[in-house]
Amino acid sequence: MNTQEIQSSSLRAASLLEEVLELREAVLSEAVVFEHRFAVDDRTPDQATRNLAHYLALRRKDLRILQRRLMALGLSSLGRLEGRVLPTLDAVAHALASLAGREAMVSCQSETAFFTGESELTKATTALMGEASPGRRTRVMVTLPGTAAENPELIRALAHAGMNIARINCAHDGPDAWRAMTAFVKEAAQETGREIRILMDIAGPKIRTGEISALKKKGKLQAGDRIRLIATGTPEANADLPFAAAVSLPEMVTRLAVGNRLRYDDGKLDAVVEAVSDGEAVIRVERVKAGGVKLKPEKGINLPDTALGLSPLTAKDELDLATVVECADMIGYSFVSRPDDIDLLDGVLARLGQGQKPIGLIAKIEQPAALANLPDLMVRARRRGPFGVMIARGDLAAEIGFERLAEMQEEILWLCEAASVPCVWATQVLEDMVKEGIPTRSEMTDAAMAARAECVMLNKGPAIVDAVSLLDRLLCRMDEHVFKKTPTLRALKSW
Template identity: 45%
Template sequence: MLDFDEAYKVTNAKDLLKEISELYQLVVTEGDAIFEKWEADIIRPEFNESARNLSYYLALRQRDIRGIQRDLVPWGLSSLGRLESKTLSTLEAVIHALTAIVGEQVSEQTPPFDAFNLGEERLAFNTALILGEKPNNRNTRIMVTMPTQAAGNIQLVRDLINKGMNVARINCAHDTEDIWMQIIGNIRQVSNELNKDVRILMDIAGPKIRIDWIFTTHKKPKVSLGDTIYLTKDYNHLPKNNEAKVTAGCSIPQIFEQLSVGDAVLIDDGTVETKVIDVSHDYAKLEVHKIKGKSIRIKADKGLNFPGLYFAIDILTQEDKEAIAFAAEHADIIGCSFVRDVNDIKSIQSELHSLLGKKAKDIPLMVKIETVQAVQNLTQIILAAASHNPFSVMIARGDLAVETGYIRLAEVQQQIMWICEAADVPVVWGTEVLANMIDTGIPSRAEVTDAAEGGRSDCVMLNKGDYIVDTVEMLDEILHMMKEHQFKKTPKLRALSIAKNNDHKN
């Protein structure tokens, strides 16, 4: 067991100053080299300084600096844990303070005080540019997924905006252009009436692999542990016997060419976990390995996930291209689902350029991070997107949890937020926020905490449901409360009411 006194032994200040000064020089040298590789591809001058700070942050975070961070604490210097938006300035300030502590000559002011605010100012500018004006009572915007009813129920739209909705999300995987147009018309009308800045995000479906249809000969086609499911290309490849309770059609047939025995296939955001026990170019035979509950019914339109596998699938279907054309004309932000790498970003940008020419660079993009590949390629995705367009990221925690595993999700979502903050990229906290309240009107204890954690992001997304208006109102109150206590990773030390009750006789 680690000895407490040894772990927190006060390091000689001169040695610590030497160590962190050497670290600083390495970060500057390596960060400059990283930025030099990027600079020629940055078309938007607004992204230059953000990319430069990101390069220094990456150079620093390639190292384990826990020892230095620990040794700084006894000297009253512990700011390395909050340097995302001000990497070099933070290191310079620590060096400046340590230099004074050891009694050496220091410059009058190194770094300039305003250097500490530049990253936050850039992020605030980018957030307002993409997600709209900051609400008066909170730092974090609220995004709501529009239900179909919003097309014919303008009062629902009015209630959502009055309660605090800042961004309206239209999921292009559902409804039609006529319905989208009615929803957009209602949002524009009400936001103008109320003088509210409400942005419209159109979320392009992307290559989401889903169950197209279900075939079964059973009256109650629920599957349990050990049951078999057939996944097929089309109706021509149904099983010739009743071995499988359910046969499901796969929306993207190319996957069968890349599946192998032993691969995991997860259905409905991991509600059913299966493994491939047989596969050909026409079908895959799956065995239920884990399941939520004793049995569950497999339904059409539910998602399929293949953790660890990369399918060579075009990022845009023909339907997606038609949706992008509509969004380019009517939306404020275009959302891109299931992006995996730089090539996907370039394909989307190319499609926009073919529609809008030079004006394509003015369209804000929002990429949903929901695959392992996207996490691994996050830095390159940010560079490719933000170098050409106003850019933001949504952490789509449903598919991401299935892809990475639930245990890893906790650290992955935080790492995404840190990298984005270093690049001055706004982040949306998405998937199942206050889901129980949206469905039933009563939140669970855990999801209230999750919603508060979302206050570290720049926007929190809510899905549609029967109690969505009440949920927007509650989320508005939660985010208002958390504004007084925390910004990103930094706690705010407002007076605590519970600290005042300190008389042990009461």
């Protein structure tokens, strides 16, 4: 490199140094707003909360041009700083100062200090989910079928295949079955010599179809069809409205407004509210899967535009929690959307006398309000003890639209890493493998991408044991290639 090239590089570095230092000051200044919002009792926020505030301030800026200019000098593009915002900015500034021949304005942290966020996330994950399996950091969670209460062999096989967490869905079965599953999980853990934790998922106020009425019993809904929904009573179809349905929650109908969207059965049908009257609503089908969709009872309904004002805890949940605190290591919290929902749950747990055994919490992110409030939710919940977030991709996709799901699941992963909060990648992972015994190509890619989360959840199905074995091997291989957003460059021997 000749003298002119050296001077040009030095000038570029000097210009970028000023830009990075200005960015650093702006992040510190604007993060104060978030730190004040997160503060409680004037306590100094911990490292993870401060880093989350810095990340939120940073990500309000468009840094794409700066990133490319830094890359051209062989420096960090700031693209992997979720867990270490200020340490990364400081390291880049320090390197730019050296290239510019200037005195560094900031100190460069030690390697240990630089990766503090990473170590905090590891500790938080272990506290919530238990120790990782050899060869992979991502845990495997498995939803147990109701038959597992009478089938210890299934749970034993899942444990040997690599299950780290057993999930019991409290929307099904009852306390006796849950206690039986818990006992079998503990026996399997002892047999394998590994810790296997138990998550019990309380149901929350699920919105579903109730009794159905249709003029043609085998008729399927098509675009343009209209459906009568009733808040109470027995649905009756007629010539004008050949489909009718009751619903599980009357508020679902009484709070609808004309123009509100409705999605049925995990997005197999999209509709819009056409008319509302006392205790009734008429919806018009706008889009449906090829061949149409049959209207059935006990199918999920999502209302992305409708504020239902429902408590995330039902009377059933409060009864179920008495067994949950007896059996579980973690609670899966459905329908959570605000920080106050965390306090609501803890109030019920306190009345039940929970406190002798700390119980972890996983907030299921499945509503637009939960997305909007996610930073505040995480900060509030982290104070109570071990905490994680589940990307509940089924309900979330139905609420925000399928085309936005991929984008939002990435943002949730980033926010969780910034706050040192472990994240669960859930819903239809290896679904064909679990049900049919053979995975599709696309779901294998999805499962590989899930390695960036701290846990992957599989649903129940006939081939679940084989699916756990496959996922265990896949996650072990991916562990050699990637950590969160960072590719790890092990030696390649394919060529």
